[in-house]
Amino acid sequence: MKIKNNQSLNEWINDEDWEEELFPLRKQPAAKNRLTARPQQTQTPPAGAAEDHEDHFDFSYHASRHERQWIEDSLGRFYQQHWIDDVSRLLKGGKEASVYLCQGNPTAPAEQMAAKVYRPRKFRNLKNDWVYRENRANRDSSGNIITDDGLLHAMRKKTSLGMQLLHGAWIEHEYQTLLRLQNAGVNAPAVYARGDNAILMEYFGDGVLPAPTLNEIDLDPAETRRVFERVFQNIERMLELNIIHGDLSAYNILYWDGDIRLIDFPQAISPHENHNAWPIFSRDVARVCEYFSEQGLSGLNPAQLARDLWRSRRLSTVPALDPQYLDADNPEDRARWQSARDED
Ligand SMILES: Nc1ncnc2c1ncn2[C@@H]1O[C@H](COP(=O)(O)OP(=O)(O)OP(=O)(O)O)[C@@H](O)[C@H]1O
Ligand SMILES: [Mg+2]
Structure with a gap:
């Protein structure tokens, strides 16, 4: 590291x-x-x-x-x-x-x-x-x-x-x-x-240093693959619990001595209770993949990964979005929502 x-x-x-x-x-x-x-x-x-x-x-x-x-x-x-x-x-x-x-x-x-x-x-x-x-x-x-x-x-x-x-x-x-x-x-x-x-x-770290967040470190190639899989096991487990982090990225994952901790959960949402759950979930997956791609993991397809996980829980990717739930000022959110709808 x-x-x-x-x-x-x-x-x-x-x-x-x-x-x-x-x-x-x-x-x-x-x-x-x-x-x-x-x-x-x-x-x-x-x-x-x-x-x-x-x-x-x-x-x-x-x-x-x-x-x-x-x-x-x-x-x-x-x-x-x-x-x-x-x-x-x-x-x-x-x-x-x-x-x-x-x-x-x-x-x-x-x-x-x-x-x-x-x-x-x-x-x-x-x-x-x-x-x-x-x-x-x-x-x-x-x-x-x-x-x-x-x-x-x-x-x-x-x-x-x-x-x-x-x-x-x-x-x-x-x-x-x-x-x-x-x-x-x-x-x-x-x-x-x-x-x-x-x-x-x-506390995650040791007597001298706290664990860095993933974005602060580069991982060896073998470690990159292992940590990627670990992060996705956690995302999958959370989905089973009906928990979507909502702000997941390399900034909210701590790494120490081969181990990880996902942190920072005040905005966590449920896939069943939130109309924006699918775009929020796919954004989490995309941001995590972005880090691992930068670390050299090739062939990642975040849209596919997110869809597979989502469907494995029998959730629909069509966001049952009422227009009132759209953030009209956020073109990125809008585009993601639009493409999710087109793809489904
Ligand atoms: N359990 C922990 N052990 C060690 N360090 C931690 C722990 N929890 C948080 N930190 C450190 O504190 C930082 C801020 O924590 P957290 O992300 O929960 O709060 P935040 O205010 O939402 O931060 P940000 O706005 O930077 O996302 C983390 O990036 C990490 O460096
Ligand atoms: Mg944070």
Whole structure:
């Protein structure tokens, strides 16, 4: 494996960004109960966790003032409940979240864990976020489906409470999806716990380096074929579970020591519930194939691969698309939809 570029792990995060993102959130009135519910635990808290840490959550990662406060707010609960003892470094600052390396409490299931902390108001910063949310139950941070008419209305209108609920629902959806994948043996990070604004999961990498994403590395030819097959076994298994990643590409697959982890699932959709499932699925397959073609794997036919997998689940490639579900401003999506319809 060859590292392609020498990106600094600790991306600069500008203080003004934090200020702009964090303060509006903090100015909001005290959140409703459902938003401050205790974090869910996938596993029972580590032994000895019955008593919360009394002391202040201090950590060794050198964060700016605002980032430090944000980490304390988002990960403090994991510390108090003895999941983690330290936040030691920023692994990657992404568009929608920052991922930190945490040192586990001796009673926790792993010595090191990755905490994904979501950036306020960054979720699906797309005007077409509804594409992914279609027919999907919105859950609160306790995992309960939100049914209250007022709250549903707030989400539709995207009021500040609605945005807060939507933010929580994206996180909950990623958490629930990871749980299902973990139970089904898909190569995704094991998930340990969920907080109001963070997910604690398996850290992939070693004491020195985190696993790179596939797009950051070149693979040997034999390894290229093996990893390709592995990725497709995972895509197939997920389809059996009615899960389509929705943003799959070499950027969301980690590689370490011959092993892989598919990551980043907030936008995952079901092939049965989403009108855009086929174009979204075929886009996932096309993007994955693009990487492996660049790595020298010849003869890949992404359209055929996607169709075969889709039909093996007896799904139709004709997108039962109501015009309202088209993103009229996206010629690429339109063309894909059109060609899928013509081909079927
Ligand atoms: N479990 C993990 N172990 C090690 N590194 C991880 C883990 N999860 C995420 N990362 C790192 O953090 C980065 C961001 O994670 P993720 O893709 O889930 O968030 P994101 O905000 O959606 O990022 P992006 O906008 O870059 O897609 C990943 O590209 C990867 O480098
Ligand atoms: Mg990502």
